[in-house]
Amino acid sequence: MDFVRAETRGPYAGAVTSMVGYRQSGVTQRLHRGLPSPYLTLVIALDTPVVVGEREDDAAPVAAYDMLGPLSTHPAYIDQPDTQEGVQLAVHPFASRWLFGAPASRLPGLALDLGDVLGPSAAALRRRVADTDDWSERFAAVREFLATRARTASGAAAVRxxxxxxxxxxxxxxxxxxxxxxxxxxxxxxxxxxxxxxxxxxxxxxxxVLGRLVRFDRAVGMVRDQVARPGEESLSDAAARAGYSDHAHLVHEFQAMAGTSPSGWLAEERRNIQAGGHGAETG
CATH class of the missing domain: 1.10.10.60 (Homeodomain-like)
Incomplete structure (x- = not known):
């Protein structure tokens, strides 16, 4: 299990708040919950398609090598293969116009095939990223793609x-x-x-609703930190610090937005958290 976090620097640091390379093999947990966030999620998968459903037993999930996750208050249920490799970005919704050609409000659903949004340039980006095994070169290819999209944006895509x-x-x-x-x-x-x-x-x-997403995103970071710093803060402490009325309120929000409790999410994600798959809060 290998996670590499790129430094968010340069002129597009505010547009991409997180860029993480991942390489995993021998994955035993088939289900991964993509939690709601105030940011768009962009995944460039290099070996097998990303398969995203609206439910654990979704009979018609979306499958694509290049996946865009719009803003949502519901979890994305991701079917994980035994081996997976790629790059994942957290994209500020204000960058949606010039990066994806439309405001975030025009990106419907829980998951979109990036090829349906950007056309051939989505597959071209994946080929550029796959051309090398070096993470710094892969991140550089993504940054070059961002620069090209920003430089060539016109019309409605260039509107602030x-x-x-x-x-x-x-x-x-x-x-x-x-x-x-x-x-x-x-x-x-x-x-x-x-x-x-x-x-x-x-x-x-x-x-x-945006405020609710921001608060939940902060709470997720605090819950996640209990793995890195066990014993320093209880779930009740995290709930109060995030702005929830009590522990029960935090659990209720987790059930609504993640489909599980904070403890249930930690049990599922502990190995990823310990390996560095969940970084610092993006907000």
């Missing part, structure tokens, strides 16, 4: 998000997802209804 949405995102993250929508609306000089309209138009989510 509304400043109220940009500032609203910053405000929500600064408050850990716990701020009141009315306070945010006042902060950006919009009515709550206007605020929701501009958020949904750009992200496909209103500010309240």
């Amino acid at each position: 998000p509304r400043p109220e949405v940009v500032e609203g995102w910053r405000w929500i993250v600064a408050h850990g997802g716990n701020g009141r929508v009315d306070d945010l609306a006042a902060h950006v000089a919009l009515s709550p209804r206007q605020l929701r309209t501009v958020f949904v138009d750009e992200l496909g989510l209103g500010p309240k």
